[in-house]
Each structure stands twice: as structure tokens, then as C-alpha cells.
Amino acid sequence: MFQAFEWNIPADQQHWKRLKEAVPKLKAIGVDNIWLPPGCKAQSAEGNGYDIYDLYDLGEFDQKGGKSTKWGPKEDLIELCKAAKENGIGVYWDAVLNHKAGADKTERCRVVEVDENDRNKETSEPYEIEG
Template sequence: MTLNNTHADWWKQAVVYQVYPRSFKDVNGDGLGDIAGVTDRIPYLKELGVDAIWLSPFYPSELADGGYDVIDYRDVDPRLGTMDDFDAMAAAAHEAGMKVIVDIVPNHTSDGHVWFQEAL
């Protein structure tokens, strides 16, 4: 059976812009990029013709591996913002017609993650 869905192939022609939130844009002035900084730059990304934003890990992390040592895949690192900030960013991206892709890296789980701790 062949699925004829034009939406399924969106990625073949899409412009995908990778964002490393920690260095992308700092909105709150603490010297570290944040989720609100991504939201702030959505109009610019749209102007560039971006179809999807690919977010590098923004989860709580001990930063032993550049944020890839994830402690909790279901939350936002408090240094980068809150879940409300993430929801606002995703809503703004969707309103601008952009998709949001989050980088889920289970092979980089921190030794501080509950899964790792329970395995000890």
C-alpha cells in the first residue's frame, strides 16, 4: 500500500536551520542564549526562508558534553528558560509557518538522569 500524502515529503524541499540555543541569542542578558532568544529571531528566520527550526539539546544538563549529557528529556534547562518559553517559541514558529524539530539524543543520556541512576 502506498500512502499518497504530500505533507509527508515536506522535508525533501525544506530549508532547515539548526539552532544551538545556548549561543543563538541572549534575551535576558545573562550572557547565555535562551529559548526566548529563538522566539525573538523567528521573524528573521522566516525572512531567510526557513521552513523548520532544528533545536539542538536545550534540556537540563550538567554541561559535561555541551548540553548533550541530558538529565531530563521532558524539561527545559532553567538557564535557557521554561516550558512556557518553549511553548511560546513553538507557537510563534508554527504561526510563522515553520516546523520545530527537537534533537532527542538518548545515546547521550547523563549519568545524572533517573534512567541511568535506576540502572546502578
């Protein structure tokens, strides 16, 4: 498996294209799977995908300052996946679905504190926070 991302990749919206171009070389050296970064729309154009704004926007909708994600537009992602499939390379998606730091607004919600060794054991009364 080839991990196709790291923290300092340029935010030039060309990553999906670069990977598509690399697919034949990856196949030639025996790579049978590629591991893609979280490609959802992030809080900013430079977001690595762990600051999710919209799980369903893979670089398709004009929001948060543009259409593309850091990695590129949805069309380029689809082309990358097609090229991988044509070359017998599987695609894995790095999904961290509980990372929701990219929201536009916050809201009040009730929470309780829990024991650090037993999350089923409440250690406080319910109270409100802004989250």
C-alpha cells in the same frame, strides 16, 4: 533548515526568547524549519543537553540547581514553538536519548565486551562495572 544552536551559546537561559524574536526574520529569508538544541535538563546549568539529567524536564522543575535549562524555561520553549507554527516554520528537536551522563548516582551492572566489528559477537565473560 536553520540550526538554532552551537556549542558556545551563553548559558543565560534566554535562547528560547532570542529565537522567538528571530522567527519573523527567519521566515522573511525563507527558513521553513528550525533545528533546536536538546532542551532537556542537563547535568549542570551550562550543559548543552548532551549530558541529560531528566528527559522530561524541559525547564519546568527545580532540580540540578535551578528550574531553567541552559536555553530557558519550558514556558519560553512553548512560546517559541507557537511563534514558529504561526509563521509556518517547522520545529525539529535534536534528541540524543542514550546520553545519560547527568545522573545523580551510579549503579552496578553486568556487561560483556563485544567485537568492535560485530556487536553481536561477545568477546568476554560477563563482569560487573559501575555505571
